[in-house]
Amino acid sequence: MTSEQIRQTWLNFFKDKGHIIEPSASLIPVDDPTLLWINAGVAPLKKYFDGTETPKSKRITNIQKSIRTNDIDNVGKTARHHTFFEMMGNFSIGDYFKKEAIEFGFELLTSPKYFDIPLDKLYMTYYPTDVEAKNTWLKLGVKEDHLIPVEGNFWEIGAGPSGPDTEIFFDRGTSYDLRGPELIRDDIENERFIEIWNIVFSQYNADPKLKRSEYKELPNKNIDTGAGLERFACVLQGTKTNFETDLHYPVILKVESLSGVKYDGQMAFKVISDHIKTLVFAISDGANLSNEGRGYVLRRILRRAVKYGKSIGFDAPFLHLLVDTVVDMMSNFYTNLIETAVIVKKIILKEEEKFFSTILDGEKHLLQSIKDGKLSGEDAFKLYDTYGFPIELTIEYAEEHGITVDIKGFNEALEVQKSRSRDARKVTHSMKGQDEALLNFDVPSEFVGYDYLQTESKVIKVFDQGIVLDKTPFYANSGGQISDTGSINGLVVRDVIKLPHGQHLHLIETDAFTEGDEVLCIVNQDKRHHTMKNHTATHLLNQALKDTLGSHVKQQGSYNGDLKLTFDINHYETIKDEEILTVEKIVQQKIKEQIDVVTHVLPIDEAKKLGAAMQFGEKYGDIVRVVDVGSWSMEFCGGTHVKNTSDIKNFMITSVESIGSGTYRFEAITGQVLSQVKKIVQNLLDMIHQHIEKIKSLDENHNLKPLPELTGSYQDIINLRLYNQYISNESKVVEKQLEAKLIDQIILQADTFIPKTIEPTTYIYSDNLPQSSLKPLIDVLYDKIKADTVVLLNISEDKASYLVKSSVNEARNVINELNKVLDGRGGGKPDFAQGGTQALDKVQMFLKGKN
Secondary structure: OOHHHHHHHHHHHHHHOOOEEEOOOOOOOOOOOOOOOOOOOOHHHHHHHOOOOOOOOOEEEEEEEEEOOOOHHHOOOOOOOOOEEEEEEEEEEOOOOHHHHHHHHHHHHHOOOOOOOOHHHEEEEEOOOOHHHHHHHHHOOOOHHHEEEOOOOEEOOOOEEEEEEEEEEEEOOOOOOOOOOHHHHOOOOOOOEEEEEEEEEEEEEEOOOOOHHHOEEEEEEEEEEEEEHHHHHHHHHOOOOHHHOOOOHHHHHHHHHHHOOOOOOOHHHHHHHHHHHHHHHHHHOOOOOOOOHHHHHHHHHHHHHHHHHHHOOOOOOOHHHHHHHHHHHHOOOOOHHHHHHHHHHHHHHHHHHHHHHHHHHHHHHHHHHOEOOEEOHHHHHHHHHOOOOOHHHHHHHHHHOOOEEOHHHHHHHHHHHHHHHHHHOOOOOOOOOOOHHHHHOOOOOEEOOOOOOEEEEEEEEEOOOEEEEOEEOOOOOEOOEOOOOEEEOOEEEOEEEEOOOOOEEEEOOHHHOOOOOEEEEEEOHHHHHHHHHHHHHHHHHHHHHHHHHOOOOOEEEEEEOOOOEEEEEEOOOOOOHHHHHHHHHHHHHHHHOOOEEEEEEEEHHHHHHOOOEOOOOOOOOOEEEEEEEOOOEEEEOOOOOOOEHHHHOOEEEEEEEEEEOOEEEEEEEEOOOHHHHHHHOHHHHHHHHHHHHHHHHHOOOOOOOOOOOOOOOHHHHHHHHHHHHHHHHHHHHHHHHHHHHHHHHHHHOHHHHOOOOOOOEEEEEEEOOOHHHHHHHHHHHHHHHOOOEEEEEEEOOOOEEEEEEEOOOOHHHHHHHHHHHHOOEEEEOOOEEEEEEOOHHHHHHHHHHHO
């Protein structure tokens, strides 16, 4: 059975059992700071399990692409460890529970219609006190000696949903290990029994303060399961490891072809196959390689793959040559890989080239760091942290040079870094506790705000936080658009949020309301209209960016408020000013073209056929809204929009900044932009005016270029930055000119500094002269006095400077003596030296002694 057949068998089975098929989410988590990557099938569904949102069906199945890197060192060493894998799952949110979940699992695995696995090949574990799970398996015909109680079969991560689980293992037979089920019972690593499926019965609300036996039952009991596609493929295709299945072997054959080395189970082939899949999928979903966060993880994965590539003869970039093989192998199910293949290859090649140059620098550092035939843990860690050397690569080089590496010291340094990272990361609960009142409230409420901004409505529920109405014109915060504000019966609506079943909760003083009240709702029209302009402009900006920077651009987040809009995208190169101006002009042109903005309400499948783009991180029902701007921009969107692009009036990009490696944030304004520009550029204008005032105070007749006029374009930002650079340089020029004049005046008055008595070593004193004037002054005085040695001592408010010029090579000696007496620092040559001190009390004592 091919991997594609396994996927379809799984999805079709659960679809026939009343589950909706949830598409695989992006590997980059949305609004979940607890996760670096989507790492399990349940991860993108957490909001359904914690009650934040109510799914359109209580039964869900999916095949979720996932990344885990906690066991990266084991990838290639074992038969089944991966950084990238696909997790098949079926989920019940408050619908069926333990009995049905086990029955589904039994039927799917053993029925000839599906996977047709012999029952005697399956072993199941269960939590020792979970008698119901054990008895359900027994009733289905599983023998008691194939059921193993395991104390560790209880799933919980902090406070929140938790419960026992049952794991299903496939027995590959005695050819892999003569030992029996004790391998499962005692959790011994082996190649005989492969865990293929875990079914979690989420029935308790875990509380760290209580004993497990005291956990309270959840108001809604849930099922969460996970089955590794790679493990299913290994079992059903009868391969020795996951790497000989059709999910990896095509890549291995390509590596064979490129390297000229025959595959015989070598670790290098497995590492490369696994890691290139991780890179292709992650970059396709918008991730970039960098020195922080998930970008750092990807960089480490690529460099580990390169290291193992070197071990089979690759001495130049090669990973990018495997991208097409991954795309061919996986794109039937993950069609987006075809669209992103070109950009993925470019990014991987660029990073490979960078690392191959880093390897050379790292080799030099390694050789320079060897002491007494050893490489310290600190130096090994520097190779790892600064030059990107995996420790395995460092050990390999060390062995080639006959030296040893302090692995313990390296691990200690690595643990210090990991501890810092853990401490720096804010720890939050991964699952919220369920609010039973919100979960159980399912009375429908209608949003009529697309057509009305004022309604007479009825209060249908009063919560502590606010009220729910039978119909409401107030938009709730979602899809990147802020909520409406306004009033209900004259009381201020502070915010509006969506409840789990989609109703809008109006945050307002609740004491004034009871259920059944008739109320008057009035939305703040100005705020709504400004927000609509910005939201439609965001759609125009999105398409303009794709047209200008490339189709690889993906939305990473957005904010549509009444005062401004922000839009985050992924892009692998620095965005040039010319590109920003091009994007701005495209949007401005679409506004001038007065294009009707049409909203289609239609079934989701029809919307997809139109080619409408889905919004970042959003989930959709069976019926969706598609915002269509002249068929040029077409997006799924539940937000509020203008009727025609001309309603936006104008558009100006005000800022573009990098907010992380490969992620850029655009900020923009709409409407009467000229009236807003001055406020936006005020900081720049303040800096410019400070320079102008300084110049005029120094030279009121100095000619300056006129300040650029504001036009309501990003060109204003560019012009003012350039003008600020110009005016800053002019300020320095004027300062130097003034300083030169002052020095000339001081030199003209040089005779006034000459003492009446000239000695072989003559001391001359001055107060508050500019530092830059001291060297020219001592040169003139030296020529005039003709003494063997001249010492110039200048005292300012916070320090004293002394310069010595000598024809008898005494300058350095005099400076050294002054340094001792004045607690100063300085030096120089025998004929000229200089120094200084901040010990002004000692300077005064020195002067008294001289007088």
